[in-house]
Amino acid sequence: MNGTNANRYRFVLHTRRLTRLAIVSALVLVISGLLALLSSFLVQPVNLEGLIIPSYLISTIALAFLLPLLVLQYMYAHSGIWIEPDKVRVRFPGMDEQEIAWSESRFAVDEGEEYLRASKGKEGLGFLFGETRYIRLYLEGLLPEQRAQVEQALAEHVPVRLPRRFTLMTLLNSRGELMARGRLYLFEDELLCAENRGDKRVFFYAPLKDLSWVKQRASFYVGRLECEAFTIRYQGKEYVIMLGYETTIFRGIGSSSHWTRTGEADEWVGALQAST
Numbered sequence: 001m002n003g004t005n006a007n008r009y010r011f012v013l014h015t016r017r018l019t020r021l022a023i024v025s026a027l028v029l030v031i032s033g034l035l036a037l038l039s040s041f042l043v044q045p046v047n048l049e050g051l052i053i054p055s056y057l058i059s060t061i062a063l064a065f066l067l068p069l070l071v072l073q074y075m076y077a078h079s080g081i082w083i084e085p086d087k088v089r090v091r092f093p094g095m096d097e098q099e100i101a102w103s104e105s106r107f108a109v110d111e112g113e114e115y116l117r118a119s120k121g122k123e124g125l126g127f128l129f130g131e132t133r134y135i136r137l138y139l140e141g142l143l144p145e146q147r148a149q150v151e152q153a154l155a156e157h158v159p160v161r162l163p164r165r166f167t168l169m170t171l172l173n174s175r176g177e178l179m180a181r182g183r184l185y186l187f188e189d190e191l192l193c194a195e196n197r198g199d200k201r202v203f204f205y206a207p208l209k210d211l212s213w214v215k216q217r218a219s220f221y222v223g224r225l226e227c228e229a230f231t232i233r234y235q236g237k238e239y240v241i242m243l244g245y246e247t248t249i250f251r252g253i254g255s256s257s258h259w260t261r262t263g264e265a266d267e268w269v270g271a272l273q274a275s276t
Helices: 012-041 049-077 113-118 144-155 267-276
Strands: 008-009 080-083 086-091 098-101 105-110 126-130 135-138 165-173 178-186 190-195 202-206 211-222 223-236 235-241 243-250 254-261
Touching: 008 144, 012 049, 012 190, 080 144, 086 135, 086 144, 098 135, 105 144, 126 144, 126 202, 165 243, 165 267, 178 202, 211 243, 211 267, 223 254, 223 267, 254 267
Parallel strands: none
Antiparallel strands: 008 080, 080 086, 086 098, 105 126, 126 135, 165 178, 165 235, 178 190, 190 202, 211 223, 223 235, 243 254
């Protein structure tokens, strides 16, 4: 652990779920393994030869589940959120370690329990934003009381903000070229657009009074799925915000993607125009 007086918050919620799965897998492995051995080597009054192959198959499947779970548990044991006097560090299994100094940080964002439930506990809940980039805090891996402690610790350094509106979206330039799949927040007086993948860049953090225009435009179509869109102009640049989002799922033999409609353009345009 770097620095002194650093507070570490472990991803207890995720760890407990992994532990339960690991215990079940281990029990299945032991029971099916013993049954396979008994069926193979011991003479029983009842013929158990028909259980040998199923027992070995169940044991193999249980072992295949258990080994990755043990690896994940090891990774979670070395993961967490460190709130230090000069910065925040986040280490999450399978992800590069993130950190951001308090001097660079501007505010934290809590997207709220409603979004956490809507995403089935898999999408973000807390983020810490700087001028040009942000880090994801993975608060969805914490227990509710831990989240409250982290937010209290963050609030000692930066404001913790709740967006009036929030959605996932696809950001395009004026020529219709893809810039990013990102997150869009509407606060009381600002509009924030940030990348959701890759480098976690902040594209703009625009005071609403400085938007040259906000207007709805023609929808985009992904197959038969209609995704509405609107355009804004800020600091001489035109941004096209498509209210559709592509989720990519990576598997061992490849990847698949799924597009989702993420909002109504007239609602966003109305909210932005009413605030300017």
